[in-house]
Amino acid sequence: MMQMPTGKVVAIIKRNWRPFCGMLNSSLIKESTRHLFTPADRRVPRIRIETRQAAALLSQRIMVAIDGWPRHSRYPHGHFVRSLGAAGDKETETEVLLLEHDVPHQDFSQAVLSFLPKMPWSITPEDMAVREDLRALTVCSVDPPGCTDIDDALHCKTLENGNFEVGVHIADVSHFIRPGNALDLEAANRGTTVYLCGRRIDMVPELLSSNLCSLRSNVERLAFSSIWEMDDKANIVKTRFTKSVINSKASLTYAEAQLRIDDTNMNDDITNSLRGLNKLAKILKRRRIEKGALTLSSLEVRFHIDSETHDPIDLQTKELMETNSMVEEFMLLANISVAQKIYDEFSECALLRKHPAPPPSNYDILNKAAQSKGLAIHTDSAKALADSLDMAKVDGFPYFNTLLRILATRCMMQAVYFCSGMDSNFHHYGLASPIYTHFTSPIRRYSDIMVHRMLAVSIGADCTYPDLTDKHKQSALCNNLNYRHKMSQYAQRASVAFHTQLFFKSRGIVNEEGFILFVRKNAIIVLIPKFGLEGTVFFDNKDKTGPKLVFDEEGPSLMVEQHIFKIFDKVKVTISLDDSNVQHQKIRMSLVEPEIPGVSVPVPEVGPMAKKPKLDV
Structure with a gap:
């Protein structure tokens, strides 16, 4: 029998107590003022509280704080903090899941709002003097339907030498959020925008997220551009980064962009730009996959919400098109290019992102699943895994490969942010890339704002500051970003689960x-x-x-x-x-x-x- 290392708790140095959401036990005694509270989190024990409002609170979601846990007591003792609303109500349940997943969602304070630009805002001659004027380029954005926080836009044009100029233009959020002020500290604490069903919890105030930083069509916007010269085999001849001014010519959905590419009667500048991007993206994707990048699978659903009641009235699995992949390829390329640039400049304090290779035991369930159909999955490298998944097919069972990729996704480790000076393993297993970071979504990820600042310093477009080059502070920031990202994912899953319940309830x-x-x-x-x-x-x-x-x-x-x-x-x-x-x-x-x-x-x-x-x- 295998021996397991064991230990025992000898002391509790610090209590990780927080206010808990939950409900009073339904079997309360009306005359009593002492009652048991059951937290929503099943890992937390019931809490004994005293209140005279028990009858009114019985069907309410409430918040309770722990005061202490006497040695002789079966339950910790606490006190009633506030009521959150009726159990089962959409607003109440959304509030509960935000609180339980520690998602900061309060209104932005006046101190934070005071650092927003004064309206009406416009690009000044001073801005133009230090930026490249790219307003004449045929730039367009491609996003999901209803997207108002547009981080990225693209362009592609043919050069005189027959090569292509391809640009990824990213909202210049760091221009508006300066290091160390209240707006910056709030964004750093929130870490990420959280997307729930029918609701978005912004990382930065709406004036920036949906207006001044959003790369909407037919308005001038400040951008940070990554521009490559590529040959027709998508080989990079030249790379440069520049602060710029752009004017997007179209804000398209994935479906609209796909229709333009497929419609042979359309030959305008926007459509030709999209066709060039799509052609190059296919080559980039094929090359990534040849290097061992994984194409995994997860089933995501999209709820159709009633505009009046906000109830889910239908749901369907998300359909991915060529244009989804097109945008993804250039975002990946920009992230990889920027990662190398900031690491060259800041070898000790670059903010990067890695994806560790899973330990072999993680693949046990995948191997057993494949063996049940007489197939072998090789997991000694990402390339071997990718090739095995490509070849894993069962006659008469077309959905089998998707199921196998869903299982493979469950075997993976979590990707994390880290500081280059505090780690030696930079490799991103899923993308088969030796170095990677996040640059392309600064409206909704604070990591990208930090990367923008590093890139701006590396090209002489902005000045550095002490915290930017302090690897210990960068590492602490990465820890918070990883925590916020993980809790955001949990909150989003909880929101989908709640809306799924509403859907089947009706x-x-x-x-x-x-x-x-x-x-x-x-x-x-x-x-x-x-x-x-x-x-x-x-x-x-x-x-x-x-x-x-x-x-x-x-x-x-x-x-x-x-x-x-x-x-x-x-x-x-x-x-x-x-x-x-x-x-x-x-x-x-x-x-x-x-x-x-x-x-x-x-x-x-x-x-x-x-x-x-x-x-x-």
């Missing part, structure tokens, strides 16, 4: 086909491609009267009665909302097919939702 029971992603001792985890939804089908055997279960960890497989479930098996399930616990509502799945007597549920009568044509997956 639809009753829905029947859908799905695939098994994981097999557990008493359950299967099923992915529903149509909804980008994962759920667990439990085979309850706690009281020994349930179905006979035999779990094989090596497979992995689970035998329920006489039926064996394996990864990638197709099943049919019912999806419904279990709202018996107001605070912890969850999506519940039950097996319909295969039919196992005493286990599968009969096909229920369902509402109009189930009769809609299925989306292609």
Whole structure:
């Protein structure tokens, strides 16, 4: 038997207590003033509080702070802080998930707003004197529908020597946010913009995010440009960086840009620029993949929100087009080019981003899943993994490769920001790049603002300051950025989960086909491609009267009665909302097919939702 290192807690140096969101226990005694509070976070114990408002607070989400935990008490003691609103209400639940994930979302203070430029704002002759005038270029932006915080724009034109000039133009946010003032400190603390379903929590005030820094069409904007000369094989002949002034000629969605590229009747400057970009992007992508960059997969859903009630009325998996990839390729190229430039200039304090290679044990589930279909996945390098995934196909099962890539995504480590002087491993595993940073989204990521400042110093466009070259302060900043980025991802997932619950609450029971992603001792985890939804089908055997279960960890497989479930098996399930616990509502799945007597549920009568044509997956 393998020995495990063990230890014991001998002292608590600092309590990580914070106000907790949750609800009073429903079984309260009306006459009493002492009550138990159940936090939304299941890891936190119940808290004993005293309040005379218990009856009024019973169906409310409330906030409670811990005061202490006496040695003789089963529960910590705390006090009521404030009510957040009725449980289940959209505004209340959004507030709870922001608080629970430590997302700063208060209104910007007057001190912060005082550092915004005075309106009306315009580009001054002084600005023009120190910038390159690129207003005549056919620059355009390509973004998701409804995007108002446009960070980036692109251009491509043919040079006299037959080569291409390609430019990535990024909003010059660092021009407006100067180091050390209240606006800068607030942006550094927030770290990132958080995108929830139907709501955006800005990192910087709206005047900047949706107006002065947003590279909207037909207005002059300050930019930081990365410009390359490329040959027709997308080889870089020359690279330069410059502060600039641009005037975007079009703000397009991915779909609109794709239509222009595909329409042979369109031959205007914008369309020709897009075609040039698309042609070069395909070469860049092929070259990246040849070097071992990974093309992984995750199912993202997009909610269609009712404009009046703000309820989700439909949802669909996001469709990716060539133009998504086109924009991505040039953003990656800009990030890599800038990373090398700032590292050359600031070898000890450059803010970079790395993606560690996963330990071999992370791939266990992926290897077992592939072996179940008679395939081998090689994981000794990113290139070997990428090639294995490309070749992994099963006849008659076109969705198999996507499922395998979803599993591969789960094996990956988290990418993180770091200071170059505090680390020696710079490699980005997923992109197969020896160096990488974030430069292309300064409206919504503070890391990019710092990178802009370093790049500006390296080309003589701005002056340095002490904190910029202090590797210990840079490292502390990276730690906060990594924390904020992680909590932002968790908050976004929680928002999708809540809106998914709202969606199914109004639809009753829905029947859908799905695939098994994981097999557990008493359950299967099923992915529903149509909804980008994962759920667990439990085979309850706690009281020994349930179905006979035999779990094989090596497979992995689970035998329920006489039926064996394996990864990638197709099943049919019912999806419904279990709202018996107001605070912890969850999506519940039950097996319909295969039919196992005493286990599968009969096909229920369902509402109009189930009769809609299925989306292609």
